[in-house]
Amino acid sequence: MTKEAEYAIEVDKLTKRYGDLSAVNDISFTVRKGEVFAFLGPNGAGKTTTVEIIETIRTPTSGNVHLLGMDVTKKKHDIVRRIGVLPQEFSSFDRITVRETVQYYSRLFSGRNTDIDGLIDLVNLKDKTNEQYKNLSGGLRQRVGIAIALVNDPEVVFLDEPTTGLDPRARREVWEVLQGLKKKGKTVFLTTHYMEEAELLADTVAIISKGKIIAMGSPGELVEKNANYPVLTLQSVDEKALEIVRTMGFEQVLSNHKDIKIRVEHTDDVQKILSAIKDAGASYLGLDVRKPNLEEVFLKLTGEALSDGPAGGRGAE
Ligand SMILES: Nc1ncnc2c1ncn2[C@@H]1O[C@H](COP(=O)(O)OP(=O)(O)O)[C@@H](O)[C@H]1O
Ligand SMILES: [Mg+2]
The missing domain is CATH 3.30.70.270 (Reverse transcriptase/Diguanylate cyclase domain)
Incomplete structure (x- = not known):
């Protein structure tokens, strides 16, 4: 597909089975360009499986998934250049600084001349630039992870439970960073089991339980x-x-x-x-x-x- 896609993400009748388990069971949804889309559901609901299929990391059992109009099973190379990923269990090298970390990943993932300090500023880590990763709190580490997810200036950013395990203050600081991403026009796909997070950040929320999307809409619509x-x-x-x-x-x-x-x-x-x-x-x-x-x-x-x-x-x- 070469025409410019209308949606950032299109998922049609996606199923993923692990043996007898249907971790994701015939789900369909679309994500508009520029929106924050949240997958809200408890542990084991199928969030990471879905996200990692869209990111081209896992392979679907059946169904069709397109990112920016490209089939995720066929255009892996093109897709990974246009997305940013913060995996669920992100960690980095202990003994190198924030700046060195972001710079390293920039060289690894980005063909471009990334504005490292601009990125560090965007995730509000300016005063930690020369701090080693091992000395950072959980919330600061997640913000390093978000900076890394942005080194290739991606159009679509995936954040898999970016605030799980953080204290309320650190969580709010990550939320501020995510609001900044939306302002920059990024499409953000977020997974979470915190309803406040979905409510505050998301334009569209899909509630997922046991591999099924059981409701979808804006937070206001879902409540109404x-x-x-x-x-x-x-x-x-x-x-x-x-x-x-x-x-x-x-x-x-x-x-x-x-x-x-x-x-x-x-x-x-x-x-x-x-x-x-x-x-x-x-x-x-x-x-x-x-x-x-x-x-x-x-x-x-x-x-x-x-x-x-x-x-x-x-x-x-
Ligand atoms: N690689 C795998 N092999 C077998 N089962 C898996 C695998 N990955 C996930 N699962 C199972 O699939 C279900 C959904 O998992 P997951 O997508 O990680 O959910 P969530 O991210 O919502 O917690 C869970 O029951 C989990 O144990
Ligand atoms: Mg998960």
Whole structure:
């Protein structure tokens, strides 16, 4: 195919089997040029398998995948020159500096004269330029990885779980870098199991579970379509309060540690719940009422919690 493609990525009926396991099972989607597209799903959903097929690293069992109009099984050389990749388990040489690292990968992957300092600046590592890789925190290391993914000035950038395991602050700093990529007009394909990340960064989110895309759209559309109700969160509830909410017949969407989230029909219901808790002498530490987010969408569609940490029991569906 030589004509300029309309989409950055086109995936049509892609399946990948490992023995009896269909890790990716007949999925189709397109990614527009210049958008941030997020694959949101838990461990084992098939995110890395899909991404690495598009990157030409793995071979599909069946289906068609095109990147910038090129068939990924036939145009590997042309494709790798036009993409950037941050793999899920990225690491680099311990004892060379940030600048030397980016320079090395630039020589390896890029035929061009890369502006090394410009790249280091883009990922906000200017003050770490001469620091050895081994002395960097997880978040800084990921930003080195993003700089490496950009050495060939790629049109499409793949980032496989770029913030997994980072603390909230480091995560936010990576998000800022990703927002910068979007501003530069890059097409960004992101995988994540953090719904805040998808919600904040992505124009389009595909929710993937057990090898299937179970919903796709903008974060707003997904919430609108799948979880159109306010959510009351009560923090640090005691046993008594938990019991009262259970007996009132509201759908408890998730209880995590001692927090419970309750799906309410009307905001009036919030008052009802709080009065009942007060009358019974039960307690909670704080509360908020808000629109549902992708977490609730995921839960609604799969019956499973998406976030890390000990997810507690949930109410009857
Ligand atoms: N090379 C492989 N050989 C066999 N099974 C694999 C291989 N790679 C991934 N899998 C399995 O395929 C499923 C999807 O894995 P993966 O694509 O890594 O998911 P994710 O990135 O969403 O965590 C998992 O059950 C995983 O164990
Ligand atoms: Mg993965």
